[in-house]
Amino acid sequence: MTEPLQKMEAASKxxxxxxxxxxxxxxxxxxxxxxxxxxxxxxxxxxxxxxxKSSMLNVINGFYHPQQGEIWFDGxxxxxxxxxxxxxxxxxxxxxxxxxxxxxxxxxxxMTGRFTHMRKNMLWxxxxxGPAEQEEIENREFVEDIIDFLEIQAxxxxxxxxLPYGLQKRVELGxxxxxxxxxxxxxxxxxxxNVEEKEDMCRFILDVNDTFGTTIVLIEHDMGVVMDIADxxxxxxxxxxxxxxxxxxxxNDQTVIDAYLGVSH
Amino acid sequence: MFYRESGDFxxxxxxxxxxxxxxFDRMRYYFVLAVAFLVIPMFxxxxxxNAVMIPFLVWAIAALGLNILVGYTGQLSLGTGGFMAVxxxxxxxxxxxxxxxxxxxxxxxxGLITAFVGAMFGLPSLRxxxxxLAVATLASQFFLVWLLNKVPWFYNNSASGQISAPERxxxxxxxxxxxxxxxxxxxxxxxxxxxxxxxxxxxTRGRLGRSWMAIRDMDIAAEIIGVNPLxxxxxxxxxxxxxxxxxGSLFFSVYLGAAEVTEAFGITVSFAVLFxxxxxxxxxxxxxxxxxxxxxxxxxxxxxxxxxxxxxxxxLAAHFEYIIVGGLIIIFLIVxxxxxxxxxxxxxxxxxxxxxxx
Amino acid sequence: MSADFLYLVEVILNGxxxxxxxxxxxxGFVLIFKASGIxxxxxxxxxxxxxxxxxxxxxxxxxxxxLINAIFGTNVHHFGWQVPTVLAIALTVGVMVLFAxxxxxxxxxxxxxxxxxxxxxxxxxxxxxxxxxxxxxxxxQIKTMDVGLPSxxxxxxxxxxxxxxxxxxxxxxxxxxxxxMVASLVAIVLVxxxxxxxxxxxxxxALRAVADDHQAALSVGISLRTIWVIVWSxxxxxxxxxxxxxxxxxxxxxxxxxxxxxxxxxxxxGGFTSIPGAIIGGLIIGVGEKLFEYAIGPLIGGATENWFxxxxxxxxxxxxxxxxxxxxxxxxx
Ligand SMILES: Nc1ncnc2c1ncn2[C@@H]1O[C@H](COP(=O)(O)OP(=O)(O)O)[C@@H](O)[C@H]1O
Ligand SMILES: [Mg+2]
Numbered sequence: 001m002t003e004p005l006q007k008m009e010a011a012s013k014x015x016x017x018x019x020x021x022x023x024x025x026x027x028x029x030x031x032x033x034x035x036x037x038x039x040x041x042x043x044x045x046x047x048x049x050x051x052x053k054s055s056m057l058n059v060i061n062g063f064y065h066p067q068q069g070e071i072w073f074d075g076x077x078x079x080x081x082x083x084x085x086x087x088x089x090x091x092x093x094x095x096x097x098x099x100x101x102x103x104x105x106x107x108x109x110x111m112t113g114r115f116t117h118m119r120k121n122m123l124w125x126x127x128x129x130g131p132a133e134q135e136e137i138e139n140r141e142f143v144e145d146i147i148d149f150l151e152i153q154a155x156x157x158x159x160x161x162x163l164p165y166g167l168q169k170r171v172e173l174g175x176x177x178x179x180x181x182x183x184x185x186x187x188x189x190x191x192x193x194n195v196e197e198k199e200d201m202c203r204f205i206l207d208v209n210d211t212f213g214t215t216i217v218l219i220e221h222d223m224g225v226v227m228d229i230a231d232x233x234x235x236x237x238x239x240x241x242x243x244x245x246x247x248x249x250x251x252n253d254q255t256v257i258d259a260y261l262g263v264s265h
Numbered sequence: 266m267f268y269r270e271s272g273d274f275x276x277x278x279x280x281x282x283x284x285x286x287x288x289f290d291r292m293r294y295y296f297v298l299a300v301a302f303l304v305i306p307m308f309x310x311x312x313x314x315n316a317v318m319i320p321f322l323v324w325a326i327a328a329l330g331l332n333i334l335v336g337y338t339g340q341l342s343l344g345t346g347g348f349m350a351v352x353x354x355x356x357x358x359x360x361x362x363x364x365x366x367x368x369x370x371x372x373x374x375x376g377l378i379t380a381f382v383g384a385m386f387g388l389p390s391l392r393x394x395x396x397x398l399a400v401a402t403l404a405s406q407f408f409l410v411w412l413l414n415k416v417p418w419f420y421n422n423s424a425s426g427q428i429s430a431p432e433r434x435x436x437x438x439x440x441x442x443x444x445x446x447x448x449x450x451x452x453x454x455x456x457x458x459x460x461x462x463x464x465x466x467x468x469t470r471g472r473l474g475r476s477w478m479a480i481r482d483m484d485i486a487a488e489i490i491g492v493n494p495l496x497x498x499x500x501x502x503x504x505x506x507x508x509x510x511x512x513g514s515l516f517f518s519v520y521l522g523a524a525e526v527t528e529a530f531g532i533t534v535s536f537a538v539l540f541x542x543x544x545x546x547x548x549x550x551x552x553x554x555x556x557x558x559x560x561x562x563x564x565x566x567x568x569x570x571x572x573x574x575x576x577x578x579x580x581l582a583a584h585f586e587y588i589i590v591g592g593l594i595i596i597f598l599i600v601x602x603x604x605x606x607x608x609x610x611x612x613x614x615x616x617x618x619x620x621x622x623x
Numbered sequence: 624m625s626a627d628f629l630y631l632v633e634v635i636l637n638g639x640x641x642x643x644x645x646x647x648x649x650x651g652f653v654l655i656f657k658a659s660g661i662x663x664x665x666x667x668x669x670x671x672x673x674x675x676x677x678x679x680x681x682x683x684x685x686x687x688x689x690l691i692n693a694i695f696g697t698n699v700h701h702f703g704w705q706v707p708t709v710l711a712i713a714l715t716v717g718v719m720v721l722f723a724x725x726x727x728x729x730x731x732x733x734x735x736x737x738x739x740x741x742x743x744x745x746x747x748x749x750x751x752x753x754x755x756x757x758x759x760x761x762x763x764q765i766k767t768m769d770v771g772l773p774s775x776x777x778x779x780x781x782x783x784x785x786x787x788x789x790x791x792x793x794x795x796x797x798x799x800x801x802x803x804m805v806a807s808l809v810a811i812v813l814v815x816x817x818x819x820x821x822x823x824x825x826x827x828x829a830l831r832a833v834a835d836d837h838q839a840a841l842s843v844g845i846s847l848r849t850i851w852v853i854v855w856s857x858x859x860x861x862x863x864x865x866x867x868x869x870x871x872x873x874x875x876x877x878x879x880x881x882x883x884x885x886x887x888x889x890x891x892x893g894g895f896t897s898i899p900g901a902i903i904g905g906l907i908i909g910v911g912e913k914l915f916e917y918a919i920g921p922l923i924g925g926a927t928e929n930w931f932x933x934x935x936x937x938x939x940x941x942x943x944x945x946x947x948x949x950x951x952x953x954x955x956x
Binding site: 116 | 464467470475476478479481482485486488490492493
């Protein structure tokens with residue numbers, strides 16, 4: 001309880017969302033939600049299905065544009081921006097339903113994650129020999145480190161489509177890490193995994209957070225996992241925020257308990 | 266037995282990303298190049314050059330171009346004929362307006378002009394996807410052919426509406442026009458084909474190529490990783506059209522000598538090139554060559570067997586060509602969507618393990 | 624009324640009727656797309672093949688005569704009998720059903736769950752195959768389609784409208800093709816009966832269910848494979864109707880298959896899943912291209928009908944990617 005608070009005091013706000021409203025046609029996915037994410041913390045978003053969690057991540061990385069509200073990232077208010085521009089600002093993510101590049105190998109998938117760090121233009125690439133190859137090799141070294149870190153050396157050259165689900169999730173994490181993000185968004189990274197795979201994934205997430213200081217926002221259903229790894233938790237229900245605080249606070253909050261154990265869910 | 270990966274370990278990442286990581290493949294590649302440049306010209310008859318080798322090389326370049334767009338970037342285009350026409354007419358205008366310009370420059374400029382036109386017609390791909398886009402590319406096909414047919418400036422007001430290539434030489438040998446030396450024309454096309462294949466290889470193995478494939482496999486994820494879809498798609502359209510423009514340019518100046526746009530660059534051309542890459546292999550450089558070879562050789566073979574050998578009328582043989590091509594397209598899409606190239610790869614895989622399969 | 628105005632009316636009427644013909648072909652596409660998600664490029668060639676078969680049966684042609692002669696050195700061509708039109712049409716429908724069964728069994732069945740674009744390319748292959756096959760079966764020379772449809776302009780209308788122009792203006796009356804008028808009527812009847820079929824019969828309801836959700840269709844008690852055969856048979860029938868109309872208009876020949884190319888922009892405009900869309904899209908394009916050719920064509924060299932539809936559809940799509948009737952979809956991740 002004391003440790004996360006200390007962490008928060010030292011750090012500054014990396015992301016702040018103010019009064020976000022998002023709707024699709026008539027359906028209100030998010031109403032008037034505000035919360036913040038501190039630099040270096042692990043922030044969890046929880047809530048029942050359809051609560052608006054994924055939509056929240058989509059707002060953060062610019063895939064959905066909220067009708068109302070302000071987004072502050074890294075001290076600046078965000079103007080209207082395309083998702084690829086936001087990638088350059090240092091936000092990367094994984095998806096609830098795996099979104100790997102099916103026709104490419106594990107290595108190529110993770111190399112694609114380096115996209116924002118590679119600069120050599122088309123003419124250099126057309127020549128290959130020289131700067132383009134140099135850049136390719138430097139980035140390849142970085143990617144090989146990630147491959148080692150995630151312990152997927154053996155499947156480096158395998159097309160991702162042929163991998164089992166758990167490994168695909170890991171590769172997707174690798175692709176997101178390759179971008180060296182300031183903030184990593186993980187949409188249900190452990191869904192559908194067995195206990196062992198979940199433990200591995202938890203370890204990777206905590207390691208990333210510890211070693212690189214990467215800020216992490218993650219959506220997770222398993223309360224046990226959330227209690228273990230999150231510094232603070234936001235609870236959503238029907239597009240509204242019904243709780244926000246450390247895992248202990250949230251766990252004992254009556255509204256949250258009702259939402260989870262209540263009639264409709 | 267000598268097809269072995271063992272003892273051929275990659276010690277650096279540079280070596281690992283080589284085009285032909287296995288020594289045997291590398292040697293075979295140089296061997297093929299040597300044969301193409303040194304041996305074939307010695308034995309090449311005029312008939313073989315004009316009926317087989319030159320069209321093969323030209324179509325291979327077009328197939329490479331289309332493969333970049335369809336196979337690597339996943340944007341189905343049926344406008345190949347129209348873009349080849351742009352390359353051909355650009356060449357004609359350049360050759361007649363600047364008689365002193367050498368052919369290499371003419372052809373490269375034609376490619377660049379086509380690249381520009383292709384990028385323009387690629388703009389809608391940002392909003393339109395899938396077969397809506399495929400149909401939209403037909404718009405470029407019909408519009409470009411109509412334009413080149415209707416505006417007399419493009420064919421210098423010639424009465425027949427035809428364009429015909431003036432005579433040009435390279436290193437003192439005539440390569441275009443009626444008096445061209447077929448072997449020289451062959452070598453000229455070969456240089457382009459090899460250089461462009463090398464270019465395609467370089468572009469597809471690096472950052473740009475990965476952004477194309479990312480757009481192909483999962484465009485949303487690609488954008489979230491930082492790929493600007495506009496840039497990725499437009500660059501694919503431009504590079505693809507550059508290749509196709511060069512193919513059109515060579516098709517007109519070196520192969521046909523004279524052309525009329527509605528006949529030479531109609532929609533059948535668009536389909537023919539699409540078939541090459543389906544049969545040869547989507548997303549494969551080698552496959553583009555295989556597919557082109559197949560589509561060039563098959564009619565020649567049919568004609569020789571059915572018409573020459575069995576004495577059938579030519580139109581019957583032509584109908585069989587349709588049946589065979591159509592049937593093969595279906596079979597390949599069902600059995601092996603990655604075409605002949607993938608079949609070769611699978612065979613190689615087996616060979617590598619032979620005589621000890623798993 | 625001024626003669627100019629009357630010309631304009633004539634152009635619009637002709638455009639509407641051309642549009643109906645486009646819709647007729649587009650309809651076949653929509654039917655198959657709704658039921659199976661396949662964009663069937665072969666629809667145009669199916670019309671050609673149906674028309675060839677109809678004429679072949681009607682005039683008692685020996686199928687594959689060309690091939691038989693080439694192999695055996697014989698000289699067969701006709702059986703020497705004429706089959707009554709109605710019977711010939713019934714037999715042709717039978718052939719199209721057989722075709723549907725073969726397509727389902729040997730192609731579609733092996734391509735389920737493939738990406739739409741792969742299926743689309745497969746139908747391009749199918750189109751090529753059928754084109755060669757149709758030519759080998761029935762010969763590739765131009766044939767006339769004679770099923771008793773009227774042809775030529777309507778003299779009655781011409782005379783009736785002659786007096787409409789203002790005094791002193793030269794006006795010879797309105798020219799409308801009788802065949803076009805019949806075709807419009809037939810198309811309307813076809814659309815109405817298809818609508819009734821899909822609304823009020825069990826099979827029809829199953830077809831609509833499969834369009835929305837494959838599982839739901841199974842609960843109706845008809846297997847997916849049967850549904851696909853039925854849909855392709857209906858599309859074959861629509862192709863036959865289109866083949867008869869277009870064949871009677873311009874002869875049964877290779878170029879008939881190109882009507883598919885006319886229907887594609889209609890689909891882009893009206894959307895691939897909407898029957899009203901196909902009809903309204905067809906009318907817009909029919910009228911649009913006639914008007915454009917009438918007003919702008921002479922200024923830029925004419926023959927704008929070759930591309931106008933495509934460019935119109937393209938520009939429309941860039942601003943409204945979901946088509947006329949589609950709903951805007953926000954992609955999810
Ligand atoms: N692209 C979209 N189009 C329409 N509705 C959407 C879209 N994305 C999300 N929604 C709706 O927004 C609500 C929240 O969805 P989501 O954020 O995916 O929930 P969660 O991730 O918490 O399960 C749901 O009602 C969902 O149907
Ligand atoms: Mg979700």
